[in-house]
Amino acid sequence: MLKGSDIDFLKVSDGGSLVYKLLPVLKRDDQEPLFLQLYSQIKNEIVNGNLKRNDKLPSKRQLANSLQCSQNTIQAAYNQLVDEGYLVSRPKSGFYVAEIDGILNIQSAAPVATESKRQHSDVIFDFSYQGVDLSHFPFATWRRITKNVINESDKELLQVCDPQGYFELRSVIARYLKHSRGVSCSSEQIIISSGTEFLIQLLIQLFDRRFVYAIENPGYEKLPMIFRSSRAEFRSISLDKFGVNPDELVRKHANIACITPSHQFPSGIIMPITRRIELLNWANENPDRYIIEDDYDSEFRYSGKPIPSLQGLDENGKVIYISAFSKSLSPGLRISYMVLPEKLLEIYRKDLNFYICPVPTIEQKVMQRFMDDGHFERHLNRMRNLYKQKREKLVLAARKELTGISIEGATAGLHLVLKVNNGLSEDQLIQKAEEHGIKVYGMSRFLPEKTPGSQSCKIIIGFASLDIMDIDDAVSRLSKAWQKH
Amino acid sequence: MLKGSDIDFLKVSDGGSLVYKLLPVLKRDDQEPLFLQLYSQIKNEIVNGNLKRNDKLPSKRQLANSLQCSQNTIQAAYNQLVDEGYLVSRPKSGFYVAEIDGILNIQSAAPVATESKRQHSDVIFDFSYQGVDLSHFPFATWRRITKNVINESDKELLQVCDPQGYFELRSVIARYLKHSRGVSCSSEQIIISSGTEFLIQLLIQLFDRRFVYAIENPGYEKLPMIFRSSRAEFRSISLDKFGVNPDELVRKHANIACITPSHQFPSGIIMPITRRIELLNWANENPDRYIIEDDYDSEFRYSGKPIPSLQGLDENGKVIYISAFSKSLSPGLRISYMVLPEKLLEIYRKDLNFYICPVPTIEQKVMQRFMDDGHFERHLNRMRNLYKQKREKLVLAARKELTGISIEGATAGLHLVLKVNNGLSEDQLIQKAEEHGIKVYGMSRFLPEKTPGSQSCKIIIGFASLDIMDIDDAVSRLSKAWQKH
Numbered sequence: 012m013l014k015g016s017d018i019d020f021l022k023v024s025d026g027g028s029l030v031y032k033l034l035p036v037l038k039r040d041d042q043e044p045l046f047l048q049l050y051s052q053i054k055n056e057i058v059n060g061n062l063k064r065n066d067k068l069p070s071k072r073q074l075a076n077s078l079q080c081s082q083n084t085i086q087a088a089y090n091q092l093v094d095e096g097y098l099v100s101r102p103k104s105g106f107y108v109a110e111i112d113g114i115l116n117i118q119s120a121a122p123v124a125t126e127s128k129r130q131h132s133d134v135i136f137d138f139s140y141q142g143v144d145l146s147h148f149p150f151a152t153w154r155r156i157t158k159n160v161i162n163e164s165d166k167e168l169l170q171v172c173d174p175q176g177y178f179e180l181r182s183v184i185a186r187y188l189k190h191s192r193g194v195s196c197s198s199e200q201i202i203i204s205s206g207t208e209f210l211i212q213l214l215i216q217l218f219d220r221r222f223v224y225a226i227e228n229p230g231y232e233k234l235p236m237i238f239r240s241s242r243a244e245f246r247s248i249s250l251d252k253f254g255v256n257p258d259e260l261v262r263k264h265a266n267i268a269c270i271t272p273s274h275q276f277p278s279g280i281i282m283p284i285t286r287r288i289e290l291l292n293w294a295n296e297n298p299d300r301y302i303i304e305d306d307y308d309s310e311f312r313y314s315g316k317p318i319p320s321l322q323g324l325d326e327n328g329k330v331i332y333i334s335a336f337s338k339s340l341s342p343g344l345r346i347s348y349m350v351l352p353e354k355l356l357e358i359y360r361k362d363l364n365f366y367i368c369p370v371p372t373i374e375q376k377v378m379q380r381f382m383d384d385g386h387f388e389r390h391l392n393r394m395r396n397l398y399k400q401k402r403e404k405l406v407l408a409a410r411k412e413l414t415g416i417s418i419e420g421a422t423a424g425l426h427l428v429l430k431v432n433n434g435l436s437e438d439q440l441i442q443k444a445e446e447h448g449i450k451v452y453g454m455s456r457f458l459p460e461k462t463p464g465s466q467s468c469k470i471i472i473g474f475a476s477l478d479i480m481d482i483d484d485a486v487s488r489l490s491k492a493w494q495k496h
Numbered sequence: 497m498l499k500g501s502d503i504d505f506l507k508v509s510d511g512g513s514l515v516y517k518l519l520p521v522l523k524r525d526d527q528e529p530l531f532l533q534l535y536s537q538i539k540n541e542i543v544n545g546n547l548k549r550n551d552k553l554p555s556k557r558q559l560a561n562s563l564q565c566s567q568n569t570i571q572a573a574y575n576q577l578v579d580e581g582y583l584v585s586r587p588k589s590g591f592y593v594a595e596i597d598g599i600l601n602i603q604s605a606a607p608v609a610t611e612s613k614r615q616h617s618d619v620i621f622d623f624s625y626q627g628v629d630l631s632h633f634p635f636a637t638w639r640r641i642t643k644n645v646i647n648e649s650d651k652e653l654l655q656v657c658d659p660q661g662y663f664e665l666r667s668v669i670a671r672y673l674k675h676s677r678g679v680s681c682s683s684e685q686i687i688i689s690s691g692t693e694f695l696i697q698l699l700i701q702l703f704d705r706r707f708v709y710a711i712e713n714p715g716y717e718k719l720p721m722i723f724r725s726s727r728a729e730f731r732s733i734s735l736d737k738f739g740v741n742p743d744e745l746v747r748k749h750a751n752i753a754c755i756t757p758s759h760q761f762p763s764g765i766i767m768p769i770t771r772r773i774e775l776l777n778w779a780n781e782n783p784d785r786y787i788i789e790d791d792y793d794s795e796f797r798y799s800g801k802p803i804p805s806l807q808g809l810d811e812n813g814k815v816i817y818i819s820a821f822s823k824s825l826s827p828g829l830r831i832s833y834m835v836l837p838e839k840l841l842e843i844y845r846k847d848l849n850f851y852i853c854p855v856p857t858i859e860q861k862v863m864q865r866f867m868d869d870g871h872f873e874r875h876l877n878r879m880r881n882l883y884k885q886k887r888e889k890l891v892l893a894a895r896k897e898l899t900g901i902s903i904e905g906a907t908a909g910l911h912l913v914l915k916v917n918n919g920l921s922e923d924q925l926i927q928k929a930e931e932h933g934i935k936v937y938g939m940s941r942f943l944p945e946k947t948p949g950s951q952s953c954k955i956i957i958g959f960a961s962l963d964i965m966d967i968d969d970a971v972s973r974l975s976k977a978w979q980k981h
Binding site for chain 1: 572579646647653657667671675689690718722725727825830851
């Protein structure tokens with residue numbers, strides 16, 4: 012037990028006057044980490060009413076001195092208390108007890124779904140398939156444009172823009188899509204929203220409720236959730252080596268095929284032109300058939316030029332093209348868009364035009380400038396190069412260090428698929444990696460219909476958010492983790 | 497232009513016999529890289545049918561010689577064509593044209609939709625019920641905070657925040673709601689989204705699909721659109737002088753009552769405590785009953801203290817509280833929020849937590865600072881005062897200038913209702929006003945079930961976005977417009 016040197020009390024500023032409260036006691040020999048001990052004790056003081064609303068907590072330095080521990084410990088405890096709402100952090104001032112009346116009720120009555128803060132695990136490297144490399148994001152440019160935009164026009168920025176999105180942004184997106192993705196569209200056909208999930212929701216409302224959706228198996232794991240929560244019928248379609256097979260669409264009576272032809276998620280298949288045409292023909296056979304093309308990461312292809320979009324091949328208004336800036340810039344921007352064929356656009360404008368574009372006008376204007384001034388293209392080129400290097404390093408390391416694996420998926424995108432054949436099941440692969448501080452993701456999370464026992468032993472390895480200097484280390488840890496004992 | 501040395505034709509093996517096809521022409525002085533030029537030309541030959549299925553392409557070496565370029569250029573073009581499925585590579589044999597049916601359909605683009613620019617009309621004054629007064633928005637402060645926020649932390653701002661919204665913003669909203677609206681909630685229960693319509697959509701997904709919604713008649717005109725497009729069943733409930741009557745909810749077998757108790761939209765009724773308790777009792781009678789309280793403009797009440805929320809009276813987790821910053825700050829911000837009762841929160845976290853909060857983190861952080869630093873409260877007080885003056889001026893002018901009218905609705909909010917009894921129908925009132933450059937809105941647009949002939953002769957007059965100096969002028973034009981001829 013730590014002797015609190017010669018003070019047993021803690022100075023707390025109580026709206027001006029200083030009062031003394033009990034000093035927390037930290038047990039060094041306890042199982043519980045110091046920051047958690049500190050957190051619990053401060054929380055108890057708040058719940059008991061000893062620390063009151065607006066009481067100012069001592070600074071990290073002061074408290075670290077008093078308790079003879081590191082400032083990081085204090086920071087961790089304070090952060091947790093802020094996250095849970097017991098403290099508030101006021102910039103340039105410090106930490107204060109939050110206004111929490113009736114907190115005793117909250118404790119008992121509410122087994123409040125504990126804050127979805129991820130538990131601190133001991134993940135050293137995370138091969139996440141979702142993140143991007145933010146360390147190369149042109150923050151200075153983005154900041155400068157933001158400042159310019161907010162300096163310019165006041166009222167305009169706070170006015171609600173066109174329900175489909177800021178027209179000038181739609182124009183530059185249309186140009187970009189035409190030029191770089193072979194999408195044929197006008198700005199009129201573009202609808203800007205916030206995340207693919209919101210676009211899919213709009214489409215579910217746009218289409219006849221009888222329609223049956225087809226999703227790829229394996230595929231983007233949110234799709235079944237969206238269709239399920241919106242009570243839309245869907246079927247999962249297993250992939251052959253070219254992707255979704257139209258025969259299975261027919262067999263399963265699907266109307267709307269949701270596909271990722273440029274770089275199938277997660278398998279990495281590039282759908283060849285023959286299959287694309289087969290799918291368009293499938294759609295053309297019946298007025299109630301459509302294709303939703305999710306072009307989520309097509310900006311990143313590391314050999315040859317990008318695969319043109321399926322939408323560019325479509326002459327009959329059968330393809331809805333969806334994409335976002337999540338992979339190319341950052342998922343935190345929350346800007347996505349879709350291109351509706353004329354006929355669907357008419358229905359949209361008649362039935363759904365009351366939905367206001369959820370992206371703030373400021374954000375849309377910044378994005379438009381960012382693209383118009385060429386920053387987007389420059390950023391893409393820089394990132395393509397960086398991600399290419401990361402992928403190459405990863406492939407090299409994996410081939411050298413990991414036994415019994417083969418690498419699947421085109422040289423594109425921000426993830427690859429490891430087929431692992433070393434006697435371990437998918438669950439074991441994930442768990443053993445975790446025991447060595449490495450987070451990897453199993454293919455089975457992308458199977459809409461889990462069939463137990465059909466362990467594919469395929470692991471999705473994302474490389475975008477990993478530092479390039481850490482890749483070798485991460486792979487060699489993975490190698491150790493998967494070694495036979 | 498490259499002269500193809502002495503050959504202008506390309507040898508292509510056509511299933512054994514050699515045939516001659518046009519040699520590609522590469523322009524060295526072109527912007528486009530050589531491999532792309534080659535790729536396009538070969539692709540065109542395939543699409544045009546000059547190169548046919550199973551035609552064998554010349555070897556890389558041959559073609560590189562003929563075109564006087566590097567083999568890498570040829571390799572890159574061939575690879576691209578293979579990736580897109582135009583060619584197939586047969587090991588140890590070479591590159592062949594793939595089997596592509598129906599490819600001729602591909603080219604010609606769709607007729608592009610013509611621009612739908614809105615027509616300029618001759619509106620001089622618009623009594624819109626939707627806008628707010630942006631001329632008093634604290635732009636300088638908002639700008640300053642935005643700049644501070646984007647200066648501070650880079651990566652954090654572009655990371656996806658908690659799916660329910662930025663925790664610190666939820667904390668400050670929870671405190672604000674508690675303090676100013678009597679809403680009892682923790683930050684945990686708050687879900688931030690972009691516009692009431694998105695929140696309602698989440699709720700439709702959250703609740704059992706059998707549930708029947710009740711909406712106010714007259715009421716917020718978007719609700720029937722949302723329920724219709726989401727295929728949720730709804731009934732409209734006519735209002736008595738206290739608002740929605742629970743007996744009618746029972747009679748129409750409604751499960752979820754969507755109401756605006758603090759200031760009914762658009763009639764302006766404030767629901768008295770007795771009716772509130774009746775409604776809570778109605779909800780408590782059955783586990784499948786809930787109330788959605790839309791507290792859209794409760795910040796603005798010009799006499800007495802604000803009406804506490806219905807949610808504050810609810811002890812059984814029956815009320816979902818919804819509000820937004822659309823009226824209090826600006827609809828252009830696109831920030832709305834709801835407070836879910838514990839039980840529904842659990843379902844939300846289980847089933848709908850995959851929806852990412854659509855509001856960008858930057859925006860949420862700015863909003864949080866704006867509130868934490870006291871600007872929101874100051875702004876509200878300023879605007880309450882301004883809107884009060886506008887309303888008084890409007891009422892005075894209307895009473896003086898307009899004949900056969902009475903003014904309905906509590907002294908609250910940003911609009912009032914004119915009951916007009918001068919022999920003109922609602923349509924005539926609107927049209928005659930328009931002829932005099934004045935835009936007003938008829939009550940019938942808020943009736944979910946239009947019954948022709950039931951012209952109420954009620955006109956909704958919004959006053960928030962009108963300049964206070966224009967009110968007299970606008971009313972006197974209205975008076976002229978509505979005079980008997």
